[in-house]
Amino acid sequence: METYIGVDLGGTNVRVAKVNEAGVILQTIxxxxxxxxxPEKVMxxxxxxxxxxxxxxxxxxxxxxxxxxxxxxxxIMCLSSNLPGFTGYPIVNELEEAFHIPIYLDNDANVxxxxxxxxxxxxxxxxxxxxxISTGIGGALIANGRVVSGKNGYxxxxxxxxxxRARQKxxxxxxGAVECEASGxxxxxxxxxxxxxxxINHAGDVFELAAKNDPNAVALxxxxxxxxxxxxxxxxxxxxxxxxxxxxxxxKSKAYFxxxxxxxxxxxxxxxxxxxxxxxxxxxxxGVIGAAMLPLSMxx
Amino acid sequence: METYIGVDLGGTNVRVAKVNEAGVILQTIxxxxxxxxxPEKVMxxxxxxxxxxxxxxxxxxxxxxxxxxxxxxxxIMCLSSNLPGFTGYPIVNELEEAFHIPIYLDNDANVxxxxxxxxxxxxxxxxxxxxxISTGIGGALIANGRVVSGKNGYxxxxxxxxxxRARQKxxxxxxGAVECEASGxxxxxxxxxxxxxxxINHAGDVFELAAKNDPNAVALxxxxxxxxxxxxxxxxxxxxxxxxxxxxxxxKSKAYFxxxxxxxxxxxxxxxxxxxxxxxxxxxxxGVIGAAMLPLSMxx
Numbered sequence: 001m002e003t004y005i006g007v008d009l010g011g012t013n014v015r016v017a018k019v020n021e022a023g024v025i026l027q028t029i030x031x032x033x034x035x036x037x038x039p040e041k042v043m044x045x046x047x048x049x050x051x052x053x054x055x056x057x058x059x060x061x062x063x064x065x066x067x068x069x070x071x072x073x074x075x076i077m078c079l080s081s082n083l084p085g086f087t088g089y090p091i092v093n094e095l096e097e098a099f100h101i102p103i104y105l106d107n108d109a110n111v112x113x114x115x116x117x118x119x120x121x122x123x124x125x126x127x128x129x130x131x132x133i134s135t136g137i138g139g140a141l142i143a144n145g146r147v148v149s150g151k152n153g154y155x156x157x158x159x160x161x162x163x164x165r166a167r168q169k170x171x172x173x174x175x176g177a178v179e180c181e182a183s184g185x186x187x188x189x190x191x192x193x194x195x196x197x198x199x200i201n202h203a204g205d206v207f208e209l210a211a212k213n214d215p216n217a218v219a220l221x222x223x224x225x226x227x228x229x230x231x232x233x234x235x236x237x238x239x240x241x242x243x244x245x246x247x248x249x250x251x252k253s254k255a256y257f258x259x260x261x262x263x264x265x266x267x268x269x270x271x272x273x274x275x276x277x278x279x280x281x282x283x284x285x286x287g288v289i290g291a292a293m294l295p296l297s298m299x300x
Numbered sequence: 301m302e303t304y305i306g307v308d309l310g311g312t313n314v315r316v317a318k319v320n321e322a323g324v325i326l327q328t329i330x331x332x333x334x335x336x337x338x339p340e341k342v343m344x345x346x347x348x349x350x351x352x353x354x355x356x357x358x359x360x361x362x363x364x365x366x367x368x369x370x371x372x373x374x375x376i377m378c379l380s381s382n383l384p385g386f387t388g389y390p391i392v393n394e395l396e397e398a399f400h401i402p403i404y405l406d407n408d409a410n411v412x413x414x415x416x417x418x419x420x421x422x423x424x425x426x427x428x429x430x431x432x433i434s435t436g437i438g439g440a441l442i443a444n445g446r447v448v449s450g451k452n453g454y455x456x457x458x459x460x461x462x463x464x465r466a467r468q469k470x471x472x473x474x475x476g477a478v479e480c481e482a483s484g485x486x487x488x489x490x491x492x493x494x495x496x497x498x499x500i501n502h503a504g505d506v507f508e509l510a511a512k513n514d515p516n517a518v519a520l521x522x523x524x525x526x527x528x529x530x531x532x533x534x535x536x537x538x539x540x541x542x543x544x545x546x547x548x549x550x551x552k553s554k555a556y557f558x559x560x561x562x563x564x565x566x567x568x569x570x571x572x573x574x575x576x577x578x579x580x581x582x583x584x585x586x587g588v589i590g591a592a593m594l595p596l597s598m599x600x
Binding site: 069078079126127143146148150151152153154155158163164166230234235236239240242269270272275276 | 369373449453457458462530539568569575
């Protein structure tokens with residue numbers, strides 16, 4: 001069985017792992033990424049960490065997940081907010097020169113989605129849409145075993161999709177963008193505005209109040225679940241996934257909101273689409289596993 | 301160079317062609333499909349037509365495009381409105397028994413999109429979204445050289461995407477579905493309602509009145525182009541195509557509306573997504589060419 005190297009590069013930490021074809025992590029090395037110090041510090045550090053993996057010379061490829069949109073053909077980040085100096089930096093070229101094996105780069109949501117599609121909740125399914133609902137809302141399309149990253153790596157930037165154009169503009173995203181309306185951050189913001197009598201620290205507090213029949217919380221959960229149902233319905237009409245694989249912190253409260261989302265979704269799609277699966281993400285370390293799956297996914 | 305057989309099966313007519321890898325039609329046979337008479341009449345007729353193609357025994361595969369959603373794995377139509385008796389009928393199995401070569405089935409919009417992506421306006425591009433704007437609005441996602449057909453063939457059923465949930469329900473589609481708001485049919489319906497003084501036979505009449513500064517026509521074109529801009533923006537955030545390839549009768553008036561759509565689109569996407577191409581469909585016979593491309597696209 002072939003083994004691959006996955007690199008999960010963040011602004012603060014980096015994880016490097018050896019992973020087999022089945023998605024099992026065989027060895028992990030973790031450490032600071034030195035993200036604020038630029039590629040001249042970050043890249044040699046990654047190379048050194050990879051060389052600490054046992055038998056790294058016999059791995060069949062390296063994949064790297066990074067926080068931001070990626071031009072996968074050129075192997076560069078199109079925009080790097082958390083890793084200064086990395087916009088346009090030749091990450092893939094530099095690693096190819098160091099290791100002489102196939103190297104692939106993609107963004108962190110895309111690699112997490114790839115991991116879930118190949119060896120996680122979506123295993124065996126031809127089309128999977130991964131959705132993460134936490135502070136923001138992001139996603140990834142995996143079709144025929146590969147990430148569909150798009151022209152400039154913006155595939156999966158679903159947080160900016162307008163689910164109701166009548167809403168107010170909240171930040172740099174579109175007015176009515178689903179991330180501004182139904183992310184964990186949005187849920188907390190709306191609850192704090194509308195329920196000054198309650199202590200709201202995270203989205204889970206809102207769902208619990210709704211379960212206790214607080215009328216404002218019930219109305220807010222109704223609003224959020226409708227907004228998410230529109231999002232899922234839109235995605236289905238575009239690529240009809242076998243399953244949505246859903247991750248992110250808000251899924252801790254899935255029992256409180258997911259059944260409502262699914263029920264509303266079914267009213268927004270054609271009859272033949274009502275059986276789309278809504279699955280919870282399964283993997284503990286999708287970032288590093290998915291990065292390692294990148295070269296595997298690009299074979300043949 | 302390999303050759304393939306494409307079958308474009310409609311409710312009234314059927315076209316069968318031999319096509320080479322470059323998408324060039326080498327021979328075509330046309331005739332009635334006998335669609336109203338059921339598979340027992342339709343299928344032997346298709347088989348006979350294929351056998352009339354010169355040297356059909358040496359073709360490398362057969363693809364069939366049909367009007368309705370397809371389960372591509374099972375090779376059946378999930379829903380057949382224009383071809384009675386074809387819902388669930390084993391089209392692929394029956395042709396495999398007759399010809400013993402690879403046979404693939406997909407819906408007509410998907411095969412047209414495949415043709416445009418492989419040998420038409422989107423040639424050489426890794427991710428293409430095909431959009432057709434005529435009486436209805438449909439589409440197709442082509443990624444890595446293959447149609448993404450989805451679980452039940454509903455990928456590309458973009459006419460049902462809600463671009464503004466404040467709209468009235470018009471038909472069986474969602475209230476605010478883009479097909480009800482910006483298709484050729486919708487443009488004519490709205491113009492006839494709002495401009496009783498004008499003679500509106502088709503969408504082109506509305507665009508011409510707008511060009512002459514009729515204020516109601518100008519307002520209607522503004523509304524339609526906004527609605528289409530939301531649609532394209534939604535699709536881009538989900539799969540970030542290199543290009544939209546746009547076909548359908550409404551494109552005859554492209555000079556009157558497409559620049560507005562593109563300009564509004566650019567305000568609804570992230571900065572790095574503003575250079576998505578909007579291209580006109582190029583092929584005269586995308587249905588039969590795309591059908592023939594199906595087996596080619598599924599190789600390797």
